[in-house]
Amino acid sequence: MTAIQTNGLTKRFKNHVAVDEIDLTVPSGSIYGLVGPNGAGKSTLLELLSGFRSPTAGSATVLGMDPVTERSQLHLGILFTQRTMYRRLSALEHVRSAIALHDSQLDAVELCDRVGLRADTVSRRVGSFSTGQLQRTKLAIALAGSPPLLLLDEPTAGLDPDGVKRFERIVHAERDRGATVVLSSHRVHLLESLCTHVAVVRDGTITSSGPIDSMESFAHAVEPAPAPVYSPSGGAE
Amino acid sequence: MMSVVIVFRNEFEDTIRSLHAGGIVVALWLLVAAIVVFDRAVYAAPLRAFWDVQLGLIILAPVVVSSLCYGAIVDARTSRRLCFHLGNGVTRLEYLCGAFLARWAVVIIATESAILLGYIIAALQYPTPPSFIAVVGFSVASTGFVLAFAGVYVAISVVAQQQSTAMVGVVLVYVALIPFVIGISDFSLSLLVRTIGEQLGAGVTDSTVQFVSNLTPYPAYAGIAKPVFEPIAAQYPRLPEQSSGAPQTLTAHWWFDVLVLSAWMVLPLAIAYWRFSRDDLL
Numbered sequence: 028m029t030a031i032q033t034n035g036l037t038k039r040f041k042n043h044v045a046v047d048e049i050d051l052t053v054p055s056g057s058i059y060g061l062v063g064p065n066g067a068g069k070s071t072l073l074e075l076l077s078g079f080r081s082p083t084a085g086s087a088t089v090l091g092m093d094p095v096t097e098r099s100q101l102h103l104g105i106l107f108t109q110r111t112m113y114r115r116l117s118a119l120e121h122v123r124s125a126i127a128l129h130d131s132q133l134d135a136v137e138l139c140d141r142v143g144l145r146a147d148t149v150s151r152r153v154g155s156f157s158t159g160q161l162q163r164t165k166l167a168i169a170l171a172g173s174p175p176l177l178l179l180d181e182p183t184a185g186l187d188p189d190g191v192k193r194f195e196r197i198v199h200a201e202r203d204r205g206a207t208v209v210l211s212s213h214r215v216h217l218l219e220s221l222c223t224h225v226a227v228v229r230d231g232t233i234t235s236s237g238p239i240d241s242m243e244s245f246a247h248a249v250e251p252a253p254a255p256v257y258s259p260s261g262g263a264e
Numbered sequence: 265m266m267s268v269v270i271v272f273r274n275e276f277e278d279t280i281r282s283l284h285a286g287g288i289v290v291a292l293w294l295l296v297a298a299i300v301v302f303d304r305a306v307y308a309a310p311l312r313a314f315w316d317v318q319l320g321l322i323i324l325a326p327v328v329v330s331s332l333c334y335g336a337i338v339d340a341r342t343s344r345r346l347c348f349h350l351g352n353g354v355t356r357l358e359y360l361c362g363a364f365l366a367r368w369a370v371v372i373i374a375t376e377s378a379i380l381l382g383y384i385i386a387a388l389q390y391p392t393p394p395s396f397i398a399v400v401g402f403s404v405a406s407t408g409f410v411l412a413f414a415g416v417y418v419a420i421s422v423v424a425q426q427q428s429t430a431m432v433g434v435v436l437v438y439v440a441l442i443p444f445v446i447g448i449s450d451f452s453l454s455l456l457v458r459t460i461g462e463q464l465g466a467g468v469t470d471s472t473v474q475f476v477s478n479l480t481p482y483p484a485y486a487g488i489a490k491p492v493f494e495p496i497a498a499q500y501p502r503l504p505e506q507s508s509g510a511p512q513t514l515t516a517h518w519w520f521d522v523l524v525l526s527a528w529m530v531l532p533l534a535i536a537y538w539r540f541s542r543d544d545l546l
Contacts, residue, residue, distance in 0.1 A: 077351060080544045101353030111347040113274055115281040121348065124270050128352040152281075168348070 028055040030176050030207040031076060035085035038071050045071040047231035048085060053209055053224070058202055060218035060239075061211040063228035069211040070108065072228065073180045076209070077105050090176055101129065104169035104177040104206075108184060111165065114154030118144055118164040121153065122171060129172030142167045143193050158185030166194065170201070177201060179210040183217060195221055267354045271362025274349070276369055284332050285370050291328045292378035295320050300382045301389070309496045310386040310394035314402050317382055318489055321406050322446075322482050325375070326413040326438050333367050333417035334434040338424045341545060356541050364418050364533060371414045372407055379403040395495075402492045409485035412528035413441075419532035422540045445480045453477055478521070481528050487521035 031053035038046040046068045053059045061069045074080045076087055078094030092099040112121055122135040139149045142163040148156075153164055162185050169177055177198075183191050191214075198208050198221055211228075212218055218225055219239065226236035235242065279285050299320050303313035340346040340363065349359050379399065387393035417434050424430035445453045454473050461468030477483050 074546055079347065079350065079546050098353055098355065100351055103351070105347070105351035107344060107347055107351075109344040109347070111344045111351070113278040113345060113348070115278045116274060120274070120277070124274055125348075125352050127270055128267060128349070128354060168352070172352070 029053060030055045030057075031087070031089050031209065033076075033085065033087045036072070036075060036082050036087050037084040038068075038075055038080060039083040044231050046075060046082075049231070049233055051226065051233060051236070053207060055207050056202065056205060057207055057223045058198060058221055059207070059209045060222035060225040061209065061228050062213075062215065062218055062225060063211075067228040068231040069228050070180050071231075073107075073178050073209070073211060077103060077178055101172070102175055104172060104174040104179075106162075106165045106169045106177075106179040106182050108181045112153050112161070112168075115152050117150050118153055118156070118160075118167070119149040121164060122149075122167045125168045125171035129174075131172050133171060133173065138167045138170060139164075142170070142197065143190055159187055159190055162186055163190065166197070170197070173204070173206075175206055177206055177208045177210075179208065181212060182210055183212060183214060191217065267349075267358040268362045268365070271349050271354060271359055272365050272369075275363045275366035279332070279366055279370055285374075288328055288332050288370070289374045289377065292325065292374045293381050295324055295328075296378040296382040297385055300385045304386075304389045307500070309499060310390040310392070311398060311493065311496050312500055313386055314379075314382065314394065314399065315493055315496075315500075317379070318402070318406065318486070321375075321409065322485065323442065325406075325410045326442060329371055329374070329410055329414050330417055330434045330438065332370060333414050334421050334430045335427055336363055336367055336418045337421040337540075338427055338430045339421075341425075342427065344546060346545060350545065356545075357537065360422065360533070360537055360540060364415070367414055367418055368411055371410050375407045375410050376403055379406060398492045398495075402489055405485060405489040405492070408488065408522075408525045408529070409481055412481045412485075412525050413438075415529040416441075416532045419536035422533070422536035441480050442482060445477055445482055453480075479524055481525060484521040484524040484528075488518065488525065491518070 029052050031051060033049055033051045036046055036049045036051070037044070049068075049072060051072075061072065063069055071080065075082055076089055076094060078089075078100060081095050087094055089099045090102050092102075094100070118139060119135055122138055126133050126135055126138070136146075136149065140146070144160065144163050144167065148160060153161060156164065162182065166179075166182060169179065183194055186194060195217070198210075201208055210218075210222075222239050224237065225239050225242055226233045228234075296317050299316045300313045303316055307313065337346075337360070346359060349362075350356070354362075379402065383394065383396070383399045416437055420433040420437065421430050424433060443449065444451075447454055453476065457473050457476050458468045461472070478487070
């Protein structure tokens with residue numbers, strides 16, 4: 028069983044190819060890590076899988092559905108790095124709305140507590156939140172529908188060590204529930220300890236992928252590609 | 265349907281908690297109140313003040329509500345706020361409907377409350393208050409006019425990729441639909457229609473110019489509100505167009521004006537949705 032299958036998935040922006048003919052297979056029930064330097068194409072890949080962007084070429088199947096033309100988002104939990112929330116609404120209002128949209132039976136207060144949002148914080152406007160509090164709120168929203176697939180872009184960005192540990196526990200619990208988790212991160216140690224599978228993304232392509240046991244250390248993956256050195260005459264050496 | 269309600273609730277609550285919404289309500293209150301108070305010293309009939317309110321709304325209400333509407337969707341896209349709903353299974357159509365209805369709700373509250381305030385002031389100032397039924401009719405027509413502009417502005421916000429583009433679009437639409445149609449400068453809609461007619465070698469009559477003009481929101485609004493001012497039309501020579509004879513042409517029919525204003529409310533959004541449904545949203 029595969030949760031995600033892409034074939035030649037490509038996204039081009041004017042003169043820049045962000046995702047270049049990616050073939051990706053994410054097994055159901057796995058915790059799949061995407062690792063790579065900034066600008067490698069991880070976020071664009073997740074945006075394509077979530078249906079917010081249409082591919083220039085190729086195709087993606089998410090939980091058996093086309094994410095652009097079908098309503099696959101009802102079965103996804105999505106966390107993006109950007110704010111993606113209403114500044115003047117509280118964390119609790121966001122989480123309640125997300126639960127209602129998924130027609131879920133979860134309790135919003137309990138869910139906020141699960142991600143580590145304190146009781147005195149949940150009623151505050153998210154516009155006044157720190158990065159870590161925003162990240163916890165976004166995680167609660169992603170979990171609101173108890174989705175079979177979580178797409179998490181840099182989910183630990185801005186979290187303190189306690190928040191990262193809590194996040195790891197949540198991901199393991201979600202996997203135990205039967206969910207598939209796809210996450211991108213710069214934190215190599217986090218991916219090594221958390222993921223069952225890893226794909227190294229570089230310059231819009233996947234350079235290596237597979238079960239984590241079969242992969243050699245991928246610490247090098249987060250290092251940016253060396254910048255070209257230019258000679259005084261203007262040509263690249 | 266439930267999704268539209270949730271989007272509407274979130275967009276509405278986020279909007280009314282902003283300074284924008286409060287500013288719009290206060291601006292319309294001040295506009296209407298100032299006109300009604302000032303007109304008490306000039307005119308004996310309280311309904312006459314609402315005719316000036318109509319002129320004030322025609323000129324200024326589209327400007328006032330523009331700040332609420334031009335950023336409605338483009339801001340949600342650039343800030344990625346729309347990911348919250350779309351990432352939770354809301355369709356693009358449901359999102360657009362909810363966001364649009366939220367702006368409409370704020371516009372309705374602002375316009376209706378401003379005219380209600382005008383009625384209260386008029387009732388306190390004049391020995392005989394204006395007809396409540398007439399003021400209700402006027403408020404419905406006025407709200408329709410302001411909603412038509414809100415619809416166009418939100419549609420621009422849907423199509424624009426950046427806030428600055430949306431802002432420029434809104435200014436151009438305002439100029440094209442109000443000063444240009446009224447004919448404040450030499451270059452007006454009337455001149456444009458006649459010039460095009462001449463270039464095509466066809467004679468352009470006054471009724472043709474009038475027909476084209478009546479396809480825009482402001483003459484349609486004036487046409488819908490016309491019955492409200494019929495009782496005072498003979499008293500005030502400044503209302504000649506309100507007291508002209510029986511309807512002779514298609515555009516002189518009340519239902520035609522309603523149709524025009526309704527089209528301005530809905531058609532731009534339908535066209536904008538066609539684009540929105542195919543776009544990359546980030």
